[in-house]
Amino acid sequence: MTSPIIRARFKAAGFAIIISVILMLGLHGLLSAAARGIQLRPPYDGTYRLNTFFDHHFPDYGNDNGMTIYTGESVPDCSPYCYQGHSGYDWSMYTGTQILAAADGVVVGRAALGTGYGWRVILDHGNGYQTLYGHLSALNVVLNQHVATGDVIGLSGSTGRSTGPHLHFGIYYGPVPANSEPDEDHATDPFGWRGQHPDPLVNYPAQGQGHTASCLWRSLDTDPISCFDTIAEDAGRSSSIVGTWNESTVGNGYHAYYRDNISSNLDIWATWLVTDIVPGTNKVYAFIPSQNATTHRATYWIYTTSSTRWQSCTIEQAPYNDEWVSLGTYQLPNYGYMFLYANTQEVTNTTYIAADAIKFRSYPQFLPLILQDDIDCGFDCL
Numbered sequence: 001m002t003s004p005i006i007r008a009r010f011k012a013a014g015f016a017i018i019i020s021v022i023l024m025l026g027l028h029g030l031l032s033a034a035a036r037g038i039q040l041r042p043p044y045d046g047t048y049r050l051n052t053f054f055d056h057h058f059p060d061y062g063n064d065n066g067m068t069i070y071t072g073e074s075v076p077d078c079s080p081y082c083y084q085g086h087s088g089y090d091w092s093m094y095t096g097t098q099i100l101a102a103a104d105g106v107v108v109g110r111a112a113l114g115t116g117y118g119w120r121v122i123l124d125h126g127n128g129y130q131t132l133y134g135h136l137s138a139l140n141v142v143l144n145q146h147v148a149t150g151d152v153i154g155l156s157g158s159t160g161r162s163t164g165p166h167l168h169f170g171i172y173y174g175p176v177p178a179n180s181e182p183d184e185d186h187a188t189d190p191f192g193w194r195g196q197h198p199d200p201l202v203n204y205p206a207q208g209q210g211h212t213a214s215c216l217w218r219s220l221d222t223d224p225i226s227c228f229d230t231i232a233e234d235a236g237r238s239s240s241i242v243g244t245w246n247e248s249t250v251g252n253g254y255h256a257y258y259r260d261n262i263s264s265n266l267d268i269w270a271t272w273l274v275t276d277i278v279p280g281t282n283k284v285y286a287f288i289p290s291q292n293a294t295t296h297r298a299t300y301w302i303y304t305t306s307s308t309r310w311q312s313c314t315i316e317q318a319p320y321n322d323e324w325v326s327l328g329t330y331q332l333p334n335y336g337y338m339f340l341y342a343n344t345q346e347v348t349n350t351t352y353i354a355a356d357a358i359k360f361r362s363y364p365q366f367l368p369l370i371l372q373d374d375i376d377c378g379f380d381c382l
């Protein structure tokens, strides 16, 4: 906590610092991308809930009793990251949302199929990488067209094998057929691999033919997804839920907990604990779903290395609709540990509090520590 005067001074100096940070992070991303040959921007503007992760455990749509996401976390029954064998990422979004080219490229596939990925666009980015955008409702490009990063290539929809409007985003290290469903042999994960054991993707489709995924996001500070992120879902191994909560499928990872807020009982809470974050400066976010999140006082407690070990940030959940909301920047040990109490101290219990995914975004050690005071949690940060 700092005095208002100091905070004002930080804000005055903030602009130049933010520019520096963006430049440094951009450079970092550029250097990483140079080594890997590609860097991707998110295929949309804004933020959307991520319904389904990439399955490193045989991304062939088969039911093999195991799904493993990029953090190394495995869930045998696939919940909440349904579904098994998924070879890309699904973001839930209303039909008609603009879909953007993730990188410069050439349109090598454009097909309005009723099967599989439905109406899709496939871009070739050189260096062996192709991206596939599936289930679209409109195709805004033609074959062999050159597109630049961020160009609108189509509109989202629910065509093909789909149960609701969403974008399926796939990236392949290798060619994808233009007019039929891919065999997924070349599918890779743009989030890379963060697990402590070897990437199971190397076993796909057969020993010796696979590869370890590299994180391919360009990772600007302003991007909703980044190679510096560690996401902890609310119903995975990394979280626990205590007391009575309701469950819903509206959250990130196709799952969230919620309940009516309470003003007296402290025995109902949610926790997240991830053991593999980068120690040091981390920006912490909570995902606030579009439904079941109407409280005006959701207080998140974050374990830090500062002299006040537990620091808190209180936000309104009500204004946000499927968004990652910053809870501020903190100095963290090599693990992230957070609490959210259902006790909101609100006078009435007519609002709902949601416990959904949280994430830690690490910053390189050389960033100015002044960033720590640039908290924008929106209500009252303590």
Ligand SMILES: [Zn+2]
Pocket (backbone or CB within 6 Å): 052, 086, 088, 089, 090, 167, 168, 169
């Ligand atoms: Zn999908």
